Amino acid sequence: MDRSYQKSSNLLCLSVFYVVSLFAITFMMIHFIQYNSEKTAPKMNDVVVVAVQDEDPVKNPHPPYDYNSLLPCNLTKEIKNAKLNLKTVQRSFSKCVFPLITRFFGNPAGLLFNFSTVLSVCDDEEAIRDIEVREFALNSWIVLPKCKENNTLLTLGVAKDTNSDEWVKKSIPNLKMYGASGLIENSTVYENFQNFALGPGGDSMELEVMEDGILQNKTMPLKSFEEYMTELKLTKIDALWINPYYGKFSFWDYIERDGWLAKHNITICQMTIEVPKGHGNQWIEMIKSMETNSDFVFMRPTTTKTGGARAFFINYRDPQCTRKYLE
Ligand SMILES: *[C@@H]1O[C@H](CO)[C@@H](O)[C@H](O)[C@H]1NC(C)=O
Ligand SMILES: *[C@@H]1O[C@H](CO)[C@@H](O)[C@H](O)[C@H]1NC(C)=O
Ligand SMILES: *[C@@H]1O[C@H](CO)[C@@H](O)[C@H](O)[C@H]1NC(C)=O
């Protein structure tokens, strides 16, 4: 009697569990599709950089910036009164960020949700607060060059609206703009533009995408990050913008101090990275590894309107980068 009661209650529990899971899965799928609204909704775990939000109007809160009045960058020239102590930048960052963030390591959703409120204080730390980060559009940041040199921007996941990208182009007249996107087919702002989705490799991938409110299968050209970088042949990227990306694919594996980019002598001076909601685990893995394996510190920790996380990263270690942006 008791036993069969237990059995049927187990069964009940199990069915409730299934029903709840089904709801959860359905909800997640709907969310995923809606997040991109009219755009692509990658189902695959390993497809990346397709989605992008349109940005708010450009603003320019800082004093006018005149690129043409700068002197050429000269690494051999000694700096007498460096504006920033780079060791302090790193120390301030570590001292502030890691103690605050460890309690979220088992709680990725909580980390994304609280990312901005918990970590914003670190922007006021010694040396960090002296870095001249400009917000040129909503949640878009840049440190402008302090000396003249070739300038390169690479955007993974170019948005439909590129007004703010244009502002950067105007501020840095010799900026070479490289970009890729699975969402738009061409760009008038990016002189070197390619239409593909970043993924694990292969020629193309079938994706279920929402187009004009109808779910349909679409073949999307696909390229791996290694392939793309090898093709571009860049050795220095002044700014890398990574718009929301999906899946298990982790950019940080490429960007960390001993990662793929470093092994291929590709230096990045500054980055803006965003992960969408639900990808807190990747964000945590990235931040954890920054304690020991990173040339970057981040600022402007932001929880986005759609529940993702975004931040601005700057290289405090590469002499060419620090000369140009920090010292
Ligand atoms: C760079 O600075 C060094 C030392 O001041 C100077 O000798 C050299 O001419 C400079 N190079 C350029 C290209 O200005
Ligand atoms: C973090 O976010 C969660 C919601 O995901 C909230 O319930 C929690 O109170 C927050 N924790 C802290 C320490 O702010
Ligand atoms: C800078 O760009 C110009 C024009 O593209 C090129 O000729 C030159 O070699 C570049 N200089 C360096 C140091 O990469």
Ligand SMILES: *[C@@H]1O[C@H](CO)[C@@H](O)[C@H](O)[C@H]1NC(C)=O
């Ligand atoms: C993309 O746009 C550029 C500049 O507007 C134009 O020169 C080029 O022909 C276009 N490419 C394609 C494939 O439409």
Ligand SMILES: *[C@@H]1O[C@H](CO)[C@@H](O)[C@H](O)[C@H]1NC(C)=O
């Ligand atoms: C897309 O293709 C898959 C596999 O071929 C199929 O199961 C699915 O129903 C298709 N979706 C649509 C919306 O046609």
Ligand SMILES: *[C@@H]1O[C@H](CO)[C@@H](O)[C@H](O)[C@H]1NC(C)=O
């Ligand atoms: C990277 O640079 C180092 C030192 O300049 C050189 O020894 C190495 O061969 C380079 N590696 C690649 C993959 O170009």
